[in-house]
Amino acid sequence: MKLKYKKYWLGYSLIILSLVVSSCNKYLDEKDKSNFVKDNYFTSASQAQTFVNGIYTQLHLFQNGDAYGESPFITIELFAGHATSLGQSVNNGNVINQRTDAVNPGFEDVWQNSYNAIANANLALERIPAISMDGDLKSKLLGETYFLRAFFYYHLVRLYGDVPLITTPVTVTSPDLYPTRTASDKVYEQIISDLQQAENSKLPETDQTGRVSLGAVRTLLASVYLTTAGYPLQKTANYALAATEAQKVLTDYTLFTDYAFLHDNAHKNQGELIFQGQYLVGVATNAIPQLTIPFNLPVGAYGDHLGAMIPTNGFFASYEAGDLRAKERQFYFSSYPQYGDTTKTVIFGEHALYKFFHVESALGNGQSDENWTFLRLPEAMLIYAEASNEVSGPTQAAYDQVNKIRTRAQLPALSGLTQAQFREAIWKERYHELAYEDKAYFDIQRTHMIYDVTNNKFGDAFATPNEQGVTMKQQYLLWPIPQREMNTNKKLTQNPGW
Numbered sequence: 028m029k030l031k032y033k034k035y036w037l038g039y040s041l042i043i044l045s046l047v048v049s050s051c052n053k054y055l056d057e058k059d060k061s062n063f064v065k066d067n068y069f070t071s072a073s074q075a076q077t078f079v080n081g082i083y084t085q086l087h088l089f090q091n092g093d094a095y096g097e098s099p100f101i102t103i104e105l106f107a108g109h110a111t112s113l114g115q116s117v118n119n120g121n122v123i124n125q126r127t128d129a130v131n132p133g134f135e136d137v138w139q140n141s142y143n144a145i146a147n148a149n150l151a152l153e154r155i156p157a158i159s160m161d162g163d164l165k166s167k168l169l170g171e172t173y174f175l176r177a178f179f180y181y182h183l184v185r186l187y188g189d190v191p192l193i194t195t196p197v198t199v200t201s202p203d204l205y206p207t208r209t210a211s212d213k214v215y216e217q218i219i220s221d222l223q224q225a226e227n228s229k230l231p232e233t234d235q236t237g238r239v240s241l242g243a244v245r246t247l248l249a250s251v252y253l254t255t256a257g258y259p260l261q262k263t264a265n266y267a268l269a270a271t272e273a274q275k276v277l278t279d280y281t282l283f284t285d286y287a288f289l290h291d292n293a294h295k296n297q298g299e300l301i302f303q304g305q306y307l308v309g310v311a312t313n314a315i316p317q318l319t320i321p322f323n324l325p326v327g328a329y330g331d332h333l334g335a336m337i338p339t340n341g342f343f344a345s346y347e348a349g350d351l352r353a354k355e356r357q358f359y360f361s362s363y364p365q366y367g368d369t370t371k372t373v374i375f376g377e378h379a380l381y382k383f384f385h386v387e388s389a390l391g392n393g394q395s396d397e398n399w400t401f402l403r404l405p406e407a408m409l410i411y412a413e414a415s416n417e418v419s420g421p422t423q424a425a426y427d428q429v430n431k432i433r434t435r436a437q438l439p440a441l442s443g444l445t446q447a448q449f450r451e452a453i454w455k456e457r458y459h460e461l462a463y464e465d466k467a468y469f470d471i472q473r474t475h476m477i478y479d480v481t482n483n484k485f486g487d488a489f490a491t492p493n494e495q496g497v498t499m500k501q502q503y504l505l506w507p508i509p510q511r512e513m514n515t516n517k518k519l520t521q522n523p524g525w
């Protein structure tokens with residue numbers, strides 16, 4: 028079940044896949060540029076547009092998967108310790124039990140594809156400025172490219188720590204062909220610089236076509252500032268910067284009135300969805316639904332039911348009484364009509380992720396083109412609340428943001444908390460609202476605290492066993508440099524413990 032999408036490989040790992048917008052429909056239109064030559068390609072606005080479109084397709088790397096249920100978005104989440112895997116993957120089991128090694132293919136997949144995207148971004152940033160074209164369009168394309176380069180570096184630096192920082196095109200004679208690792212603080216400086224460049228470009232405030240907007244730039248920048256305020260850099264002055272950036276987007280987006288809108292086709296790139304990876308049947312599909320429904324149960328028109336990421340019962344039980352998100356077919360579900368015979372009901376015996384269930388493909392032909400959400404409004408709201416609390420303690424503005432999320436979940440408003448109590452309330456809200464969206468592992472990295480669902484509190488990440496009885500090793504704060512990269516580039520060094 029290797030995910031497949033049409034592609035053309037050009038130059039240095041370039042995929043060309045054009046995103047075209049027509050009326051209210053978003054769709055992907057593939058262009059064959061097989062006669063691409065770097066030295067004569069960047070001569071027109073349409074070429075620049077097509078090239079930048081190609082960088083977007085590398086976002087699909089996070090949903091790449093195989094028949095055993097291995098996929099980067101699964102691996103990232105399993106490191107947080109609140110999911111189990113009911114499928115056949117030995118690698119997934121090794122991640123859960125913290126006994127994996129540097130040859131895990133997921134580590135290599137994220138590294139390689141992220142650097143492919145960065146290489147194309149570097150080329151675009153070098154060549155597009157010289158093209159004679161509309162100035163606003165040029166600025167917009169450069170803004171998108173700066174964002175995308177920052178996006179991929181942000182994942183690399185959080186997952187691998189010190190990583191090679193390459194900001195210009197690489198040739199076979201380049202000194203960066205076999206680069207050394209760059210200190211993470213320098214990588215973060217580049218990420219922030221790129222996002223500031225994007226913020227000063229001609230990007231629209233919001234975008235419903237799947238392209239980068241100022242809202243996406245500001246939300247990602249707020250996340251970067253929040254991360255760098257915590258471990259390992261502990262630049263606490265960045266809390267104020269995180270709050271400032273997050274506040275800029277709070278009025279540009281609106282919370283959905285129905286959680287189902289988070290994962291249906293009709294509401295892609297709308298409402299609270301700030302930035303998503305784009306999919307379309309016939310061009311690019313994914314296996315998100317079948318990866319996240321229980322193993323080998325006849326739920327939906329899928330050829331595979333992989334059970335690769337199933338919430339633990341302990342985490343599911345950690346939601347407050349009455350929380351709408353924990354009710355059937357909100358964020359989770361435990362039964363569904365049997366595919367092929369809806370008079371029967373399949374009882375899972377687990378609580379699977381309804382927030383990733385794709386009704387259109389389940390009831391259709393089994394080809395999922397649901398978008399994957401990287402950034403949405405509740406994350407910006409919680410970044411603002413957490414960062415402003417670190418600066419000045421609980422404020423009414425911070426309470427307002429958290430309580431909007433809680434009101435939608437049919438929970439009582441928070442009030443009267445100390446700074447420490449409010450901090451943990453926000454962390455808990457992040458776990459429950461952003462559950463299984465690849466946020467929890469990064470929260471553990473920056474706070475060195477883990478959500479102890481059994482006792483409903485936060486504890487030292489390296490001394491508190493999770494609900495599966497596993498206590499995080501400090502080694503697991505970072506992924507290993509992929510072994511194949513180590514074998515190819517002798518200048519690379521390995522992360523501690525790997």
